[in-house]
Amino acid sequence: MNLEQMRKRRVAIATRMRAIADGDITDELRTEFDALTAEDDKLAEDIRRIERLEANERDLATPQDPPTRIEMGDAPQDRGFENFGEFLRSVRMAGVAGGRVDERLIEERVSGASEGVASAGGFLVGQDFASELTRMALEESNLLSRCRRIPISGTSNRLTINVIDETSRATGSRWGGVQIYRKPEGVAATAKRPVYAQMEWKLKKLIALSYATDELEADASAHAAIVQRAFAEEFAFVIDDEIFRGEGGSEMLGFTNSDCFVSQTIETGQEPDTVVFENLIKMYARFAGRNGVWLANRNVFPQLATMTLDVGTGGNPVYLPPAGAAAAPYGTILGLPLIFTEQSPTVGDANDICLVDLGQYIVIEKGGLVGAVSMHVKFAEDEMAYRWTLRNDGQPLWKSAVTPYEGGSSWTRSPFVGLAERA
Secondary structure (H helix, E strand, C coil): CCHHHHHHHHHHHHHHHHHHHCCCCCHHHHHHHHHHHHHHHHHHHHHHHHHHHHHHHHHHCCCCCCCCCECCCCCHHHECCCCHHHHHHHHHHHHCCCCCCCHHHHHHECCCCCCCCHHHCCEECCHHHHHHHHHHHHHHCCCHHHCEEEECCCCCCEEEEEEECCCECCCCCHHHCCCCCCCCCCCCCCCCCCCEEEEEEECEEEEEEEEEEHHHHCCHHHHHHHHHHHHHHHHHHHHHHHHHHCECCCCCECHHHCCCCEEECCCCCCCCCCCCHHHHHHHHHCECCCCCEEEECHHHHHHHHCCEEEECCEEEECCCCCCCCCCCCCCEECCEEEEECCCCCCCCCCCCEEEECHHHEEEEEEEEEEEEEEEEEEHHHCEEEEEEEEEEEEEECCCCCEECCCCCHHHCEECEEEECCCC
16 A cells, blocks of 8 residues: 555545444444554554655755656746755745755745735745644643544634524423423414524634744754654643633633533542542443543553442452553553643542543644744844744533433533542
8 A cells, every 4th residue: 555545545444434323333433443543543654654764865865866856847836845955944044145046946935915025024934844733732641632523614613503502301401491291172383483592613823933043954964853843742632731721711611621621529438639430430320422532641650550330349440451461551441532732730639530521622723733844033133033823712512511301410420520629
């Protein structure tokens, strides 16, 4: 399977996984979903290997080697840049007094009032490179990659979704107020109707800014690889952190700060900094999602690995890898995958372990990642400036947790459940 076939296969896998996720998941479909996930992970790794090999081959090519990437024709302005490092060298040469402006930069110069003057602004980072950074950021993410992502059209900066305003499953409250009656003869029925509400997502800007000295730019290819990896990981980390605990406003609204988040109280007499099986059972009972995953800080693992369920005079382990303790420490709790994340607080703090369905968290995006580079912002310091911007927003799809028909307000349910502090 060549590189193009691998990419097409990943698209087909994503389409099938979405179809499974949008329906009622049976054990058979769950097995298929897990198999597709494993296949997609392997394909992603293989694609990275091949792309790294191709990048190395381009960097090691001699000057006599013919260009390996011609996009439109043989004219200078028609050739694409071989890599991000070559693009940076061209930008630097364009900004030096008396330097030559690479014709490939002309169509990618930042638009504006001073469009015709190279020294008045930067050059837009080529779309190939910006797209690569976006892809890397997504693959580095534990949370964003599991959210429902919706692109916003070019004429809009927000998304509005109409939802059923349902906060309780009590009679007269389902669907926000629908109710039916058994009516005795001659007695009028009361008219009822669903109640709707609107939720809004509005694009917000996330910015990355960095500088590099002239000496570092001398090895542009190596520096470009470092810059791309560093910013990819940082974009992924910050977005995941906002999905987890963002405060809204200029940030995304994290599920732990949303009105639909459910905090499960601890057990009477529970010791500080502990996680007991009763916590997990009650969190599972209050979970209302379809495709749940457990999110935990890695230092919760010793609690899970030694947790047992007492049965008579003995007990059984609660958490073990699929092949037992000798295998790598990954697996499931109550049938749902466990993922360790840096965003989860330390053991004992509130929400150090959560049970969530990130398919119920919506992230809107517009235009992907936009990058620019300029040597004129920090000209006096002899430094090159890099900037990437991403416009997005995110929040849970649920307006609030829902009180069940039976059980009362102490058993509200939600796709986002966390464990309270154990101080």
